Amino acid sequence: MSNLTPTAIGSGHEGNLRDQVKAYFSRVKNGEMGALPAIGALVVLAGLFGSLSPFFFTKLNIANLFVQAAELTTLAAALVFVILLAEIDLSAGVAAGVAMDIFYLCLKSGLNWIVGVFVALIFGALVGLVLGWFVAKIGVPSFVVTLAFFLGFQGIALILLGDGGLFRVEVPEIKAIMNENLPAAAGWGLLALMLVISLSIGLWDRARRSKLGLAVRPLSILLTKTALIGLIGGFIVFFLNQNRSAAFKPIAGVPIVIPIVVGLLFVGTFVLDRTQFGRHLYAVGGNPEAARRAGIKVGLIRISAFVICSMLAVVSGLFHVSRIGVVEAAAGRSIVLSGVAAAVVGGVSLFGGRGRLVHAAIGAMVISMIDNGLGLLGLSAGISFLVTGSVLALAATIDALSRKRSGGSLARS
Template identity: 70%
Template structure:
């Protein structure tokens, strides 16, 4: 085993839990706040709405909330990949719409198998992403303009494909089940068990690898308490969703099917961003494209891949949307993209590129879903909803800009 000679140069992994907490406080001071403001906002909103509406904390509403947030989480996660490059995809919502329109044409009009039709819709998403990527990375058109053009054009394309005012009922029970049915109760617990085992496994794997390399590890208690947090929070959530939440005679219990799907997307995406060279290069290009280029990174390829991932995941969010309302409209996806961007930014993803994680998108999506859900419950008009969401977005972007200023001009020795 290799060892390092004792030295003043550390890695931030040394020391006991107290040192680690001090170091975390230092990072917050330096403006590396991550999702913390969004988590605080989330808790504040939960307390606020719980005190204002007796229905807010019921198990029925709790399960609904997650289902409401699911579609937005996937869309916001899609956008994170391009936001990390300081790019934007305004067409993500209508790309989802066009993907689902293709599904309608292939499956419901031409009678093709629904699985093949879904794969075709996803492939169309990838093609759209590739096209945006070529325009942005190879030709040099700003992504704002390319995707604004597609945003307008695809609204027309959907009308052409589905007809004016076209509305098609989703006739695939498997797809409708995603947002409207639940797993058996044991399925929820199995999901949680898998999450805990995978977190533990990855934690110990990382420690073993760092040990082998001869560098310091954080106290094992820190990793274990992180896993314990997942187990406790997840346990509470699964327990709440495991009791009968129906108000009628037909019982409703179990974790909604969409939840493990969203968690899997978040896990795989985070894995790619944190643990692969592609992820590392994505952050590098977002931070300093010129430095990335000089380091031998193929910047254009990274950009194009990011747009492909974004548009493909956007189609996944389109599938969830269609599943939720049980239909596909010719006007689908027009307004949701801005909520997706808002969710990502509220969660702590920087619009300046290079900073942000998928979990931020999920937390931001929950914040926006809670505002929507809570204001609806206390009976405020829809106008208030938009006003509050807008205010939260501006607050989040302000925090981002300020913390960026702080970390840019931070402690210089």
């Protein structure tokens, strides 16, 4: 055993471009499909709606689609944190609704809007704390306790705002998030920043591996990935920077909400992939007993996940208020189910332990596109619900089947 030269045990980083591509496809074949089905669905849907409605691919509609998806993406991303633990938070939408009611009451009492946002976020954190406590410490199934909160918060919203209450929120800064656009240069600048950050992280990882003498993937993979992000991002920025108004006053630029959501996704992904907390979150989602035996504070991880979920949900509530300009007692009742659907359609496993934030974003795009496209075709809301439901059922089936396959014969006997 004196001979410790690097031997047969690899790390998946070995080989040239062709080996890497081959390894990727064999992983996909073994059930690690990630967001692939959802990306396929996006392409099919875009083709379908584009050919059926001349309005679908107009600049105005695409911009609208992104803005609609931004709100749902944030909620779906919030839910990913609890779905990764094989839990669910049905109350996220209405909790965000109540947080916005509180935000409105803060404004009404003369407080600054920044303070209002802060209070709303604190409220979200408290809700998450209580939910997490019920789940982690008392052992109430999350489905039940969040259903209870779902009902309770609807009551609180009615009590706070009164029956059928609908109140305008006149804060220019809030309104701007969903309704104003960045100057063209700022859009390009932020895209460049994003590329630089992602490339530096990739190079940094490579440098660290080489220093320890570990195998590194071909540089061309990193460059191709960055180029691909640049290409897609560049196309979107270019497209959104065109004037999309039919009226005299031009509308152009990347909507402000988009860089905010991209930033949230980036930070969240960083936490999940590169911090101990993220690692432990996946571990608890995969096998809570193993996590406990490894010395992980399982209860604390569960509570934190619910806190993060509720707080991010409040952010999505803020986007909603920004878009429609009012708070209402009924806010957030139905969107939470779309949020769950988006996460699952994007490839986040309801069985816990598998999924990424970007999956939530792609899933949210699919759900928003169905909504948007069917709306353009003049089909009723009934059809939209039917189609969304079918897509969700399909996604859940793929999830269950791919889990069976990648779990091998040992996973469940």
